[in-house]
Amino acid sequence: MEELRKRFKSGPPENGGLEIGPILDWSVGIGAATILFCLVLITCVDVVGRYILDTPLTGAFELTEVLLAALVFLALPLATERREHVEVDLLGLLGPRWNTLFSAFAGLFSAALLATFSWRLASHAWKAAQDGSVTNALEIPLAPFGYLASLSCLFCAFIAFLRGIQPPAHERRAKTEEGIL
Amino acid sequence: IAETELVMSSWLPPRHPIVVGAMKPWAEQIEEVTEGRVTVRVLTSPLGAPPAHFDMAAEGVADITYGLHSFTTDDRFQRSRIGQFSFLGDDAVSGSKAFWNVYANDLDAQAEHEGVKLLGLFVHGPGVLHNNVRRIETVDDIAGLKIRVPGGYIADLMADLGATTLFMSSGEVYEKLSRGVIDGVTFTYEALTAFNLTDDLQYSMRVPGGIYNTTWFVVMNDDKWNEISAEDQAAIEAISGEAFAELVGAAWNAADEAAIEEIQAEGIEIYDAPAPVLEAIKQAAAAYEQAWIDAIAADGYDGAAALGAFRAQTGVAY
Amino acid sequence: MTESLIGFAVLFGLILLRVPIAFAMAAVGGIGFALLRGWEPAWALTGQVAFDTTLSYSLSVIPLFIFMGNVLAASGVAHGLYAGADRLFGRMRGGLAMASVFSCGGFSAVCGSSLATAATMSKVAMPSMRKFGYDDRLATGSIAAGGTLGILIPPSVILIIYGLMTETDIAKLFIAGVIPGIIGVLFYLFAVRIAVAINPALAPEGQHSEPMTRSDKIGVFAVLGLFLFIMVGIYGDFFTPTEAAGMGAGAAVVIAIALRAMNLRAFIEATLDSVRATAMIFAVIIGAELFTKFINLAGLPDALAGIVLDLEMPAWAVIGIIILIYLLLGCVLESLSMILLTVPVFYPLMYDLPFQSELLQDPENALIWFAIVVVVATEISLITPPVGMNVFVLKGVLRDVSLSTVFRGVLPFWIADIFRLGLLITVPILSLWLVNLM
Ligand code: NA
Ligand code: NA
Numbered sequence: 001m002e003e004l005r006k007r008f009k010s011g012p013p014e015n016g017g018l019e020i021g022p023i024l025d026w027s028v029g030i031g032a033a034t035i036l037f038c039l040v041l042i043t044c045v046d047v048v049g050r051y052i053l054d055t056p057l058t059g060a061f062e063l064t065e066v067l068l069a070a071l072v073f074l075a076l077p078l079a080t081e082r083r084e085h086v087e088v089d090l091l092g093l094l095g096p097r098w099n100t101l102f103s104a105f106a107g108l109f110s111a112a113l114l115a116t117f118s119w120r121l122a123s124h125a126w127k128a129a130q131d132g133s134v135t136n137a138l139e140i141p142l143a144p145f146g147y148l149a150s151l152s153c154l155f156c157a158f159i160a161f162l163r164g165i166q167p168p169a170h171e172r173r174a175k176t177e178e179g180i181l
Numbered sequence: 182i183a184e185t186e187l188v189m190s191s192w193l194p195p196r197h198p199i200v201v202g203a204m205k206p207w208a209e210q211i212e213e214v215t216e217g218r219v220t221v222r223v224l225t226s227p228l229g230a231p232p233a234h235f236d237m238a239a240e241g242v243a244d245i246t247y248g249l250h251s252f253t254t255d256d257r258f259q260r261s262r263i264g265q266f267s268f269l270g271d272d273a274v275s276g277s278k279a280f281w282n283v284y285a286n287d288l289d290a291q292a293e294h295e296g297v298k299l300l301g302l303f304v305h306g307p308g309v310l311h312n313n314v315r316r317i318e319t320v321d322d323i324a325g326l327k328i329r330v331p332g333g334y335i336a337d338l339m340a341d342l343g344a345t346t347l348f349m350s351s352g353e354v355y356e357k358l359s360r361g362v363i364d365g366v367t368f369t370y371e372a373l374t375a376f377n378l379t380d381d382l383q384y385s386m387r388v389p390g391g392i393y394n395t396t397w398f399v400v401m402n403d404d405k406w407n408e409i410s411a412e413d414q415a416a417i418e419a420i421s422g423e424a425f426a427e428l429v430g431a432a433w434n435a436a437d438e439a440a441i442e443e444i445q446a447e448g449i450e451i452y453d454a455p456a457p458v459l460e461a462i463k464q465a466a467a468a469y470e471q472a473w474i475d476a477i478a479a480d481g482y483d484g485a486a487a488l489g490a491f492r493a494q495t496g497v498a499y
Numbered sequence: 500m501t502e503s504l505i506g507f508a509v510l511f512g513l514i515l516l517r518v519p520i521a522f523a524m525a526a527v528g529g530i531g532f533a534l535l536r537g538w539e540p541a542w543a544l545t546g547q548v549a550f551d552t553t554l555s556y557s558l559s560v561i562p563l564f565i566f567m568g569n570v571l572a573a574s575g576v577a578h579g580l581y582a583g584a585d586r587l588f589g590r591m592r593g594g595l596a597m598a599s600v601f602s603c604g605g606f607s608a609v610c611g612s613s614l615a616t617a618a619t620m621s622k623v624a625m626p627s628m629r630k631f632g633y634d635d636r637l638a639t640g641s642i643a644a645g646g647t648l649g650i651l652i653p654p655s656v657i658l659i660i661y662g663l664m665t666e667t668d669i670a671k672l673f674i675a676g677v678i679p680g681i682i683g684v685l686f687y688l689f690a691v692r693i694a695v696a697i698n699p700a701l702a703p704e705g706q707h708s709e710p711m712t713r714s715d716k717i718g719v720f721a722v723l724g725l726f727l728f729i730m731v732g733i734y735g736d737f738f739t740p741t742e743a744a745g746m747g748a749g750a751a752v753v754i755a756i757a758l759r760a761m762n763l764r765a766f767i768e769a770t771l772d773s774v775r776a777t778a779m780i781f782a783v784i785i786g787a788e789l790f791t792k793f794i795n796l797a798g799l800p801d802a803l804a805g806i807v808l809d810l811e812m813p814a815w816a817v818i819g820i821i822i823l824i825y826l827l828l829g830c831v832l833e834s835l836s837m838i839l840l841t842v843p844v845f846y847p848l849m850y851d852l853p854f855q856s857e858l859l860q861d862p863e864n865a866l867i868w869f870a871i872v873v874v875v876a877t878e879i880s881l882i883t884p885p886v887g888m889n890v891f892v893l894k895g896v897l898r899d900v901s902l903s904t905v906f907r908g909v910l911p912f913w914i915a916d917i918f919r920l921g922l923l924i925t926v927p928i929l930s931l932w933l934v935n936l937m
Contacts, residue, residue, distance in 0.1 A: 228544065
């Protein structure tokens with residue numbers, strides 16, 4: 001997959017926005033990767049443990065749930081920065097000026113939506129904190145994960161906003177790397 | 182023409198006995214008693230995850246929702262826990278009616294259902310301890326059994342009795358049981374057949390009035406409730422509350438009866454808890470009941486009297 | 500009904516304006532919900548859906564199955580598959596294209612995603628087909644089409660999502676995909692044969708293929724072993740389909756380490772690729788959740804069922820219309836968004852349609868069969884112009900090839916797919932035979 005990316009490596013200016021990819025990879029990227037390893041480990045320890053030691057991992061279910069939430073929202077800025085959200089590039093044939101216009105619109109639209117999500121997630125998390133919502137068995141508080149989600153969306157909104165006010169000058173066909181099903 | 186259309190979000194499968202036997206008939210009754218001024222549309226698929234359903238009614242995402250009080254792990258429904266204990270009722274009609282009468286009247290259930298109009302309260306049939314390892318004769322037989330529990334009181338009780346308790350969604354139970362991850366489960370008879378567990382279980386231990394129960398609510402968005410005329414409100418209340426408890430209880434009972442037949446046909450042994458086991462459950466249960474009584478006493482409620490009234494209404498002696 | 504149709508229209512408008520599909524669905528769903536029920540409820544719904552969707556045990560299989568495929572891709576086992584398939588078909592005209600198709604099918608058995616299958620195999624198969632003078636059309640077409648098998652042959656992320664949406668047993672869905680997947684490989688092999696028979700210039704005479712190296716053989720065994728590990732694990736009741744994803748990912752890491760074919764950097768890249776793909780997929784799922792909640796509230800599924808039942812339409816006509824809708828949507832959308840958007844609308848019909856086939860009168864069977872039909876129909880979307888994701892992957896790897904070349908290249912495979920779809924619709928036993936053996 002990396003080879004695919006290198007071919008596009010002429011880079012973020014082409015996509016508009018900032019050159020923050022490497023910083024993201026080494027911060028939230030490593031965080032999300034670590035969580036992914038944890039998810040693998042939890043399942044393997046749970047399954048192997050119950051055959052060899054006859055003791056299932058109590059709370060594997062809940063740990064998996066909250067870790068998945070953390071993984072998704074840590075990784076969201078990575079996908080947004082690389083512009084990996086699926087888009088359809090049909091009107092791209094209209095010419096570069098239209099292209100820039102569409103990019104600007106899509107960027108600002110995405111920014112507005114992501115900012116709304118950030119606000120709603122923060123409010124949801126605040127409510128969870130007020131109610132004292134925790135998971136059933138391990139009693140892991142849910143509010144921090146909501147705040148994480150909110151921050152992540154805010155950051156994504158920022159990335160999309162930059163792309164909106166500073167759209168790429170010459171748009172290439174939408175990047176379609178691996179990942180979609 | 183309907184003046185008010187209410188949207189009910191239903192998260193149980195559309196063919197679940199409660200949906201078919203209670204929610205939809207009740208929705209139709211509402212239309213009848215208000216002469217069509219109020220109608221209820223039961224959605225095919227829910228507007229949110231099951232645990233979100235109380236808040237969904239409060240926030241107006243849907244107008245009417247139902248759900249379990251134990252969905253929320255916070256202290257919002259502390260007094261509702263009266264309906265989770267052991268020895269409460271041998272069938273869902275008497276249990277649900279007693280739960281409504283005691284919780285709604287003596288323990289001010291409406292106050293705990295903040296932001297919504299409380300229309301119904303109910304419990305399911307008596308909870309039973311099922312396993313596929315051994316017929317439990319003494320408390321020691323419970324030790325080491327890996328039992329799936331829904332959380333709350335029954336989780337603590339089973340742990341006290343020596344079981345290893347595990348949590349998972351009810352949909353996961355089949356996969357985990359057939360793969361030997363768990364040895365048993367606390368479930369109603371109905372759930373046993375609904376989740377296809379009859380091939381993987383052998384013993385069902387019954388306790389007078391059930392080893393546990395689960396409490397449910399039916400609520401309506403406050404603003405929507407206030408839109409309805411006083412006359413129609415009264416008409417709806419007349420078919421809700423205790424009348425609804427009877428309706429939904431009957432649906433659970435019918436499901437339990439059908440399930441018991443199937444369970445027996447599959448050769449699963451249903452037996453009464455032997456005296457020493459029952460004694461141990463009573464002792465452990467008493468401690469949890471006392472803790473609950475103490476907790477709500479702080480708010481000025483008489484939990485002991487409420488439990489007494491509950492059992493007097495269902496006629497459970499143990 | 501009207502509200503739903505307006506919603507779909509606005510959604511497609513936004514998508515055409517190049518708003519990411521996930522965000523377009525979320526916006527239309529949220530605003531549509533607000534217009535029907537008020538802003539306060541819509542705000543509440545937005546936060547709740549965005550959070551609750553990610554907090555899901557069942558959906559944890561998505562990152563895990565993707566990770567498994569990416570680790571295997573990075574560890575080079577795909578080359579072994581290709582070399583092995585080359586031994587089978589190399590001597591025929593078009594043999595390398597057939598080998599591409601065949602090894603795509605093989606890699607699908609350990610990879611849950613179609614695009615990852617196409618991306619992986621293109622790096623392996625393209626160089627040798629170019630070296631031996633294959634026409635770019637046939638070369639790229641065979642890989643783009645072969646890649647679509649990734650979501651039909653288990654494991655499949657799409658089938659898992661379908662199972663969760665419709666409460667269908669995932670183990671049964673997986674096994675149901677096996678025979679249709681094998682049929683897919685066979686039809687594609689045929690498609691290559693026919694294409695080179697019609698236009699021999701597409702491919703050179705068969706070559707004597709190089710002998711398989713030791714590491715090629717190990718690669719084949721690794722893929723075969725991992726596939727068996729997952730299938731025996733699930734169907735031997737050792738672990739659940741959900742756990743299979745974690746176990747498979749763990750096994751893939753062990754294989755990669757044992758083969759010593761992957762350095763730390765490649766490993767980190769495979770992991771980062773997986774988490775980004777996960778975020779992207781969840782964005783689509785959250786968007787689709789909001790959109791379908793709006794559609795559900797607006798009453799489209801009920802209205803549709805009402806129309807179908809009132810008109811007493813025969814089952815084949817209804818299925819025919821649904822498939823037509825999929826093929827049309829498939830011009831623009833890709834499989835995940837299509838499934839998330841449409842399955843909630845259509846699947847309730849499977850309970851009510853008056854099927855002629857006795858098999859399908861059992862709603863559980865009907866739902867499984869429908870899953871396979873829908874997945875094949877949406878697979879086709881991946882190679883249908885103007886927007887075909889698998890085609891774009893090939894175009895991304897080979898920058899000197901034009902999109903129209905790849906689209907022309909997939910034409911024989913596209914036709915093969917239509918035949919396969921017809922076969923699977925008319926002969927449900929092909930999807931249900933293994934299920935009913937369980
Ligand atoms: Na696959
Ligand atoms: Na397409």
